[in-house]
Amino acid sequence: MSDTVSEYEIETVPDQDAFGADGPGGLPPEEPPAPVVAVVGRPNVGKSTLVNRIIGRREAVVEDVPGVTRDRVAYDANWSGRRFTVVDTGGWLPDSSGLAAAIAEQARLAVDLADVVMFVVDATVGATDVDEAVVEILRRSGKPVVLVANKVDDVGAEADAALLWGLGIGEPHPVSALHGRGSGDLLDAVLEALPEPAPAETFEEAGGPRRVALLGRPNVGKSSLLNQLAGEKRAVVDAVAGTTRDPVDEMIELGGKTWRFIDTAGIRRRHRENQGADFYATLRTQSALERAEVAVVLIDTTEPLAEQDLRIISMVIESGRALVIAYNKWDLLDEERRHYLEREIDRQLHNARWAPRANISARTGRHMEKLVPAIETALEGWGTRVPTSKLNQFFADLVNSHPHPIRGGKQPRILFATQAGVRPPRFVLFTSGFLEEGYRRFIERRLREEFGFPGTPLDITMKIREKRGKRK
Incomplete structure (x- = not known):
């Protein structure tokens, strides 16, 4: 393979595993979740116009008609190098009814879950009775308020x-x-009111605990699992779905190690379908996943696999984090349900067959000892590096035994391969042409058969060769 490669310009891929600006594992230091700034006020005081000004683009709907903004909408914002999430809310009428009452309730939720509140008043009109009523609610909230x-x-x-x-x-x-x-x-003034930013976290800080996010749709048992692991009741457990709204970090000693578990609010539906607190819960759940190294996704085995279960697993895969799937309430299954569940798993979770599995009962503690080995296995796969010599011998054998199909009279080949990083393992293939998606899936399957990679997604990209004579 090396003789073939020498004919072409090969762009060197640096070894990103070296400790440096990107931190350990080739990943940049993890930024903490962005604080939330809620923009509230009575209708038609210019909240959406102000949001557009803050984010630097026209995204919030602006009309000179009260009540245009009915739902709370979040945008990423940045000022003086500080990130925050700004939430535009509907006009707040505290004593309203009907649709106006629903808008007011969403504004109240924004206040409850925000770090700072921007209270917008129309200075040309002055303070109205509605403004003063809102002020009383803001005072009771105890949140920092910036008066606009x-x-x-x-x-x-x-x-x-x-x-x-x-x-x-x-x-x-x-x-x-x-x-x-x-x-x-x-x-x-808003930046001054924001809480002090937490220091950026890096993977595997010296002596630092590994970070585990507990994910799952509402009421699958995440808080029960956290309590079971901690050996005491720390998280609120209620039969009402969606009790947990904010991530709760817990340092827990398991298997002789300290782990940081992040309990998160249940993910329901997509942002545009979320209502009230679920909207903010989803934002914070995504932040928790970004801070984690491995995600434990809980599945309620007493119910058929739902679209939300599959979407959460896809979220983890797309984020590049290690993955463990925990099948909760296993003690409640009869033989028939177990049979059908296995068929559901095989059919619907084909894209995550590599994820370690633990059949547990968060309520009774059954088989909890299987969870830590599954997490450790996933983290080990997440950090696996294959020596370049072994990797290229693997691809030489693969190309000889299973070459890419001929398309248009041409047969693309893999000339050289390198592993560009870990956490998750990232591979760059230098090729003589475009590799079809089906062949790339075949490559991933064979990589897993040869080198394992349990519990981790794989990132495989191509660099198509460029002959020197054709370069401009």
């Missing part, structure tokens, strides 16, 4: 903004969301 005096388009209107001191929640920040006036000073 909007529609201050010129110096002459600043006197109107000063009158808002009378609301008693601190300094009003005069801005014109439409024209951008004062927005920089406002965002500086």
Whole structure:
């Protein structure tokens, strides 16, 4: 294979496993979850216009009609190098009914789950009875509040903004969301109100515990599992689906090691279908997955595999994290259900057959001792590196015994391969042409047969050769 490679320009892929700027394992240090800033206020005070100004693009719907924004919508934002999530909410009428009441409830949830609240008031109108009612709710929440005096388009209107001191929640920040006036000073104030950012985490910090996210749709037993592992009741357990809304980190001693378990709110449906607290729960669940090294996905074996189960597993695979599937409530199964469950697993989880499996009962503690070995197996596969010499011998044998099908009179070949990194294992194939998706799936299957890689997705990419004579 080396003689063939020498005819072409091969771009060297650096060994990203070296400790350096990217941190251990070829992955950058993990950033903590972005804090949440909720933008609330009565209808038609310019909340969506302000959100567009903050995020630097026109995404929030803006119309000069009260109540255009009905649902809370989240956007990624950045100011002075600090990331945060800004949530646009519908107009808040505390004593409303019908649709307006639903909008008000979503605004209340935004306040409950936000780190900082931006309370927007129309300075040209002044503080209304509705504004003062909202202020009382904000005071009871105990959350930091940044008062925004909007529609201050010129110096002459600043006197109107000063009158808002009378609301008693601190300094009003005069801005014109439409024209951008004062927005920089406002965002500086928001950053000051945000909690201090946690230090970025890196994989396998010296002496640091490995991080495990507990994922699953609502009411599959995540909090029960956490309590069982901890040996005491730490997480709230309730038969009502969706009791847990925020990730809860727990340091737990298991198998002679300390692990950091992140209990997360159950994932229900896609963002646009989520209601109320589930919207924020999904945001925080994704953050928990980003912070984790391995995800334990709980499946309720007493119910058929659901679309949500498959989507959560796909989320883990797409994130590149190690994966363990825990089949909970195993003690409740009869022989017939076990038979059908095995068939469901074989048919529907074909893309994750490599994931270690543990059949457990979080309620009774049955077979809990199988969970830690499964997690350790997945983490080991996640960090597996194959020596380049072995890898290229493997591909030489593979190409000789199972060459790529001829397409259009040409047969693409694998000229050289290298493993670019781990966590998850990443492979770069230098080829003489495009490899079809079916052949790439075949390559992945054979890589797993030869080298294992239990519990980890594989990232396989191509670099198609370029003859020197054809380069511009």
